[in-house]
Amino acid sequence: MNALMDKPASTQGKAVVVGSGFGGIAVALRLLSEGWDVELLERHADIGGRARVFHLDGVAFDAGPTVITAPFIFEALFERFGERMEEHVTLLPVEPFYRMDFVDGSYFDYKSGIEDTVAEIERLSPGEGGAYAAFLKATEVMYQRGFVELAEQPFTRVTDMLKVLPDLVRLRADVSLYGFVSRFFSDERLRKAFSVPSLLVGGHPYRTSSLYGLIHALERRGGVWYPKGGTGALVEALAALFQRHGGVIRTGQQVSAISAEGNRVTGVEVVSGEHYEADIVVSNVDPLHVYEHWLPMGRWGRLVNGWRRRMKQSMGLMVVYFTTRRRYPELEHHTIVFGDTFKEILDAIFDKHELLDDLSLYLHRPSATDPQMAPANQDAFYVLAPVPNLNGKQDWETLEPVLTQRVLLTLQQRLMPDLFEQLSATHAITPRYFHDALSSPFGSGFSIAPTLTQSAGLRFHNRSPHFDNLYFVGAGTHPGAGVPGVVSSAGVVERLVKEDSHKRQKRLVPVQGENVI
Ligand SMILES: Cc1cc2nc3c(=O)[nH]c(=O)nc-3n(C[C@H](O)[C@H](O)[C@H](O)COP(=O)(O)OP(=O)(O)OC[C@H]3O[C@@H](n4cnc5c(N)ncnc54)[C@H](O)[C@@H]3O)c2cc1C
Incomplete structure (x- = not known):
């Protein structure tokens, strides 16, 4: 899995990314494009994490994600390297987006066309089709605030959270997704159908914030796609992009510890005993697992126990x-x-x-x-x-x-x-x-649940509050699970890394007459 071509001169230092899920690969690509020397370590012989490929009966199966939305987030990764995604992977449109099959023998096709979807609503529940436009408009507002503006916004300080509170109140983020959908539709089957997206990110529709209505707008705007050859083909295309531009992937490397000096991490250790030195470490592995097993948490140990007890896990x-x-x-x-x-x-x-x-x-x-x-x-x-x-x-x-x-x-x-x-x-x-x-602490499918009290700054932070140069990407962090979520979390990490490098450089600017080594 190691290909060294077109390796750029490293300008920023050495970054080690642990875990090759979508979040890990996306952050590895972003850091590489910013001039970091990036090594991606994966415990398995194959890559992709929840999106890896299984083989059974001579057939390749996507193990996890099958609904690919927001293709623009992948296109943007290719564009960073002056490449075009369509030259490496083909996204095929899925029609209908979903079929919903009910126990009474009826079904509802949620389609790619708005008019077709309205017709389906009318067929299922005459008189309710007209509500779809208002529903879609309301999800658009959530999409704009929740995805476009906040998905790549770091939440590492209390003030970051305070800034968005008025919006959360205005958008009634305290209402559940099911409650929100019920404002528009009275047929129980439609309520279920439009509440399902919370399950795609591991949340109970009656507890997950209505903000997740944004998934509907995301699907409507960007479409629902399936990569030709399976989701694994998209993972492979991203990994190949990374390697073509000098990134290194090392499979079969199970990390067992992160080394630290004071409040800075210095690298990671794998079970074979090898140590990979790093200027920054980004973990794509569940943050609770990392804090519990890999770090000398010392006086913060009690905090970790509290997280284990209190945080609600996804299903x-x-x-x-x-x-x-x-x-x-x-x-x-x-x-x-x-x-x-x-x-x-x-x-x-x-x-x-x-x-x-x-x-x-x-x-x-x-x-x-x-x-x-x-x-x-x-x-x-x-x-x-x-x-x-x-x-x-x-x-x-x-x-x-x-x-x-x-x-x-x-x-x-x-x-x-x-x-x-x-x-x-x-x-x-x-x-x-x-x-x-x-390495999912409770065997959950989507890390911690997407409840309002575990959202944004209340999820695991994308930068460790305890170690200055340790970052987290993936489902347990902001903005959360689902492929668009974890790829966006890579954007949050990139911003934090840049912010931190900038601060460090400012500290290193020599005062006149002073030498900085
Ligand atoms: C069955 C299923 C279906 C899904 N369907 C969809 C869908 O259709 N659409 C959608 O958007 N989302 C879907 N999701 C959610 C989505 O797949 C995940 O939220 C997302 O892929 C998780 O990515 P991640 O970046 O958090 O990393 P993960 O995929 O969790 O990867 C973490 C990586 O870390 C590695 N690792 C763990 N421990 C170590 C260690 N000690 N050393 C080195 N490496 C280690 C793992 O092997 C893994 O490769 C689905 C999830 C599942 C499980």
Whole structure:
């Protein structure tokens, strides 16, 4: 994975980025383009983190993100190096954006066209189509403030947070996403359909701030895409861009400690004992894991325990990857299969850490958009079920095969009547995988939950308050989970690093007659 071409003369110093999730790769690219000498360390032999690629039955599966929005954030990364994204990866439009399948046998297609979406609303709930324009307008306001203006804004001081409080009050960010959607639609199915985005970032729609309505505007403005060859192709294209311009990726490097002198970090140590020196370290690994396991926290230890106890985690995920012996052209690319209940399922998962018999699922069929994602006349899917994170007492070793059967049975009953006849191979991951393989402290799918009291300056800070040159990128930090969120967090880190370099340079400006070494 090491390619050294066009290596620019390093001007800023050495940056070590730990973790090759979307956030890690994005920050590595940004720092590289700013003249840092960047090394990216990844514990696994492959890259991508939650967006890595699994192989099953000779088929490549995206392990995680499948809904790619805001293509401009990736285009901007290529443009930094004078390149064009479309020469390296092709984004295919997804239509409909999602199909929502309800237990009463009805469905709702959320489409790429506004008029088509309004027609779908009217078909499902006559008389409600007119509300869509007002709903979209309200989400646009949130998008403007929450994404355009604040997503790359650092929140490291109390005053940063105080500055945005009036806006949060004005936008009624205290109202839940479900509550916000309910102001516009009365049909329960539409309320569920438009509240789903909070689950895409790991939040309960009844607790997640209405600000996450911005996801709807983001999808509407930028579209919903799928990279040709899968999300893994986008990860590979970004990694190749990094390497083409002199960045170094070292896989199989599991970091076990960050070395520090006083309030400055000096590098990272990997399990083999090797030490990588650095002028700055950026962690793409969950901040709680880093503070608990890698740093000499000394007197701050109690603080870390407090975070562990108090911070609300996002839900866990069970994902079953499977292949079938026939194609299912009757199924869309993204289908949300709502259970009998909605709030009850989520309350059980988020509050009681329990799993009900009733399940809500998300089914991914990439061959609907890119036929090459499955062998000819066969198909490849993943089905995702929100489940309790490891705060629950489930024994996942026992539960995994049982739940796999229940999930597949639900699919057979709802969408794929011949599934068990056609099923070829399966592979499942559970919250244990997120804990063991991705260093997620509670095995949660999306790090800490996106509640209002864990947003912006109340999430883990993108610059450590304890170590001057340690930064955090990725789902646990501001602005939060989801691919656009973690890529934006790389922008926050870049701003902080620049700010800090600038401050350091100012301190180094020689006073007349004084020598600075
Ligand atoms: C199943 C699933 C589906 C999703 N679907 C979508 C979607 O459709 N659209 C969307 O926008 N978002 C989606 N998300 C959310 C999105 O994928 C994540 O929020 C985002 O990819 C997380 O990126 P990250 O930068 O935080 O890093 P992560 O992907 O969490 O990567 C962290 C990296 O750190 C590495 N690491 C951990 N410990 C060490 C160590 N000790 N040493 C070195 N490296 C280490 C890991 O191996 C990993 O590569 C989904 C998530 C999941 C799990």
